[in-house]
Amino acid sequence: MTPHARIPGHRFLHSPGPTRVPDEVMDAMRRQPMDLADPRLDRVIQACEAGLKALLQTSADVFMYACNGHGAWEAVIANLLAPGQQVLITGTGHFSESWAVQAEAMGAKVLRTPWREGYPIDVPAIEAALRADTTHAIVAVFVVHTDTASGMTSDPVRIRQALDAAAHPALLVVDVVASLGAAPFAMDALRANVVLGASQKGLMVPPGLAFVAVDSAAMKVAAANPLPRFYWDWARRQSPLSYRKFCGTPPQSLLFGLEAALGLIFHEGAEQVIARHRMIARAVHAAVEAWSEGGALSLFVREPAARSVSVTTVAVAAGIDPEALRSVAREQFQVAIAGGLGPLAGRTFRIGHLGDMNPAMILGCLAGVEAAMRVQGISIGSGGVQHAVAALAGGVTETR
Numbered sequence: 001m002t003p004h005a006r007i008p009g010h011r012f013l014h015s016p017g018p019t020r021v022p023d024e025v026m027d028a029m030r031r032q033p034m035d036l037a038d039p040r041l042d043r044v045i046q047a048c049e050a051g052l053k054a055l056l057q058t059s060a061d062v063f064m065y066a067c068n069g070h071g072a073w074e075a076v077i078a079n080l081l082a083p084g085q086q087v088l089i090t091g092t093g094h095f096s097e098s099w100a101v102q103a104e105a106m107g108a109k110v111l112r113t114p115w116r117e118g119y120p121i122d123v124p125a126i127e128a129a130l131r132a133d134t135t136h137a138i139v140a141v142f143v144v145h146t147d148t149a150s151g152m153t154s155d156p157v158r159i160r161q162a163l164d165a166a167a168h169p170a171l172l173v174v175d176v177v178a179s180l181g182a183a184p185f186a187m188d189a190l191r192a193n194v195v196l197g198a199s200q201k202g203l204m205v206p207p208g209l210a211f212v213a214v215d216s217a218a219m220k221v222a223a224a225n226p227l228p229r230f231y232w233d234w235a236r237r238q239s240p241l242s243y244r245k246f247c248g249t250p251p252q253s254l255l256f257g258l259e260a261a262l263g264l265i266f267h268e269g270a271e272q273v274i275a276r277h278r279m280i281a282r283a284v285h286a287a288v289e290a291w292s293e294g295g296a297l298s299l300f301v302r303e304p305a306a307r308s309v310s311v312t313t314v315a316v317a318a319g320i321d322p323e324a325l326r327s328v329a330r331e332q333f334q335v336a337i338a339g340g341l342g343p344l345a346g347r348t349f350r351i352g353h354l355g356d357m358n359p360a361m362i363l364g365c366l367a368g369v370e371a372a373m374r375v376q377g378i379s380i381g382s383g384g385v386q387h388a389v390a391a392l393a394g395g396v397t398e399t400r
C-alpha cells in the first residue's frame with residue numbers, strides 16, 4: 001500500500017500526544033484570522049487565559065507562547081535561572097532528564113534526584129537534597145507530574161511536603177504537559193509557583209501552543225534574574241495588549257481551537273473528564289495485565305497508584321521488537337501507538353489514552369494492539385480485551 005492510499009474508516013491515534021482533535025476544535029480553527037485590533041481576538045485570548053486558570057485552579061498569571069512543550073521549558077529556565085544557578089530536577093525518566101539537559105545547555109547547574117525504573121519520584125531524596133542545601137542555593141525544584149515516557153504520575157503534594165519539611169524557599173515548578181485535562185491538579189492548593197503545559201495532549205488542540213502559569217513569588221525571582229531574554233520574558237508579557245502578550249502576532253488558529261477545547265472540557269465537567277480518564281486507564285491496565293500472563297509483557301510502572309491515566313507504558317521481554325509491533329499495529333490495524341523513549345527505547349511501547357477518548361475507542365485500540373501482537377507471534381495471555389470490557393462495565397476505580 002502506498003503511504004497516500006485511502007484507508008477506509010477511522011484511524012486510531014493512541015500516541016500520548018499529539019492526540020485526536022475533536023471536530024468542534026477543528027471547526028473552531030477553520031475561522032479566518034482577525035486583524036490584530038479586533039476586540040473579538042482579545043476576547044478569545046481572555047477566554048483562553050480564564051479557561052486555563054480555571055482548569056489549573058489558580059489565580060496566577062498565565063502566559064501563552066507559540067511553541068511546543070520544550071519552548072515552555074525554555075521559558076521557565078530563561079526566567080528563573082541565571083547561568084551557574086542551581087535547580088533540583090526530580091528524576092521521573094526521559095522527560096525529567098530532557099529538561100535537565102536543556103537547563104544545563106542554558107548554563108544552569110542541575111542537581112538530580114535518582115530515578116528508579118518503574119517507581120515514582122524519590123521524595124526522601126528530594127527532602128535530603130533540600131536539607132543539605134543550607135545556603136539555599138537551589139532556586140527551584142522541577143517536577144514532571146506525568147512522565148510520558150515512563151507512564152508514571154507522581155504525587156506533587158508529597159513534593160510540596162518535602163519542600164515544607166526542609167523549610168526550603170525554592171520555587172516549586174510543575175510540568176503538567178501530559179497530565180492537564182486528565183489527572184487532578186490544583187496549582188494554588190499545591191502552592192506550586194510555576195506550572196507549564198502544552199496544547200497537544202489532554203487539551204485536545206494541535207501542537208504549537210504552550211503556556212506557563214506564574215505566581216507572584218516566581219515573578220519576583222524572574223525580575224531579579226539578570227539573564228538577558230526577550231521572547232520568553234514574563235515581565236514583557238504581563239500586558240493588557242494582546243500583541244504584547246504574545247510578543248508579536250498571536251497564533252490565532254490555535255487560540256480559537258483552545259477556546260473551543262476548554263469549552264468542551266467545562267461542558268463535560270472537569271471532574272467528569274478526570275473520572276473518564278480514570279475509567280479508560282483502568283481498562284488499559286486490565287488488558288495489559290491479562291496479556292502479561294503470557295510472560296512476554298508487563299506494566300512498566302510497578303506501583304498501581306502511580307500508573308498514569310494518560311498513557312500506559314508496557315515493558316516487553318528481550319527479543320521482542322516494539323517498533324515492529326508498532327508498524328504492524330499502524331499499517332495493518334490502523335492503530336497508532338508510541339514507542340519507548342530514551343533508556344526505554346526498544347524495551348517498551350506505549351498506549352496513549354488521553355484527551356478526546358471514549359470507551360469504544362479504547363476497546364478498538366486494545367483489540368488492534370492485541371491483533372498486532374498475535375501477528376507478531378508475541379506470547380500473550382488470553383482475554384485482554386474482555387478484561388478491558390469488564391473494567392469499563394465495572395466503572396471507575398482508584399488510579400491517580
Ligand SMILES: Cc1ncc(COP(=O)(O)O)c(C=O)c1O
Pocket residue numbers: 017068069070071095144146147148149175176177178198
Ligand atoms: C511531560 C512532557 N513534558 C514536556 C514535553 C515536551 O513537549 P514537546 O514535545 O511539545 O516539546 C513532553 C512531550 O511529550 C512531555 O510529555
